[in-house]
Amino acid sequence: MASLMRPSVLRQAPAASQRVMSAFVRPSAAMAQLKPAFQNSTRVAAFHATQRNQILPPLPQKIIGTANEPVPIPDPSYAHGSYHWSFERIVSAGLIPLTVAPFAAGSLNPVTDSILCALLVVHSHIGFESCIIDYFPAKRVPMVRNAAMWALRAGTVLLGVALYSFE
Numbered sequence: 001m002a003s004l005m006r007p008s009v010l011r012q013a014p015a016a017s018q019r020v021m022s023a024f025v026r027p028s029a030a031m032a033q034l035k036p037a038f039q040n041s042t043r044v045a046a047f048h049a050t051q052r053n054q055i056l057p058p059l060p061q062k063i064i065g066t067a068n069e070p071v072p073i074p075d076p077s078y079a080h081g082s083y084h085w086s087f088e089r090i091v092s093a094g095l096i097p098l099t100v101a102p103f104a105a106g107s108l109n110p111v112t113d114s115i116l117c118a119l120l121v122v123h124s125h126i127g128f129e130s131c132i133i134d135y136f137p138a139k140r141v142p143m144v145r146n147a148a149m150w151a152l153r154a155g156t157v158l159l160g161v162a163l164y165s166f167e
Contacts, residue, residue, distance in 0.1 A: 091126065095123060098112060098115060099116065114167060117167065118160075121160050121163065125156045129149070129152060
């Protein structure tokens with residue numbers, strides 16, 4: 001970003017130094033030549049056409065409780081934590097041999113195809129669900145998050161039915 005601003009500075013520097021060396025130029029006039037033409041040009045990045053708008057403005061910062069109170073520990077759940085991540089890793093790792101198997105074996109097995117389709121549906125559902133959870137916080141936009149989750153569920157069921165009818 002700084003390299004985009006540099007050519008204009010380099011063009012101004014030699015011209016200003018020649019004028020400073022001249023006996024006919026006052027020092028205040030020489031300093032006026034060194035000022036940039038646009039005062040805020042160094043603060044704006046290149047290729048920006050519009051101003052920056054935040055989709056969700058930040059919440060007011062507040063502290064709940066005191067510094068001496070412990071952080072509440074959530075109840076253990078099988079849908080979260082290490083079980084959840086282990087299942088995602090197994091599904092992701094299982095997709096690799098299932099993708100290569102039809103090319104290596106040279107035959108199209110309907111069982112392999114159905115397992116591959118099922119794992120692809122589960123893998124994409126888990127990935128989109130993670131995106132929804134990350135980008136739509138339940139405390140800030142609960143209705144948008146619920147709508148996105150139901151749209152994901154409907155899309156997953158529709159995709160499953162479509163792949164079943166295709167197979």
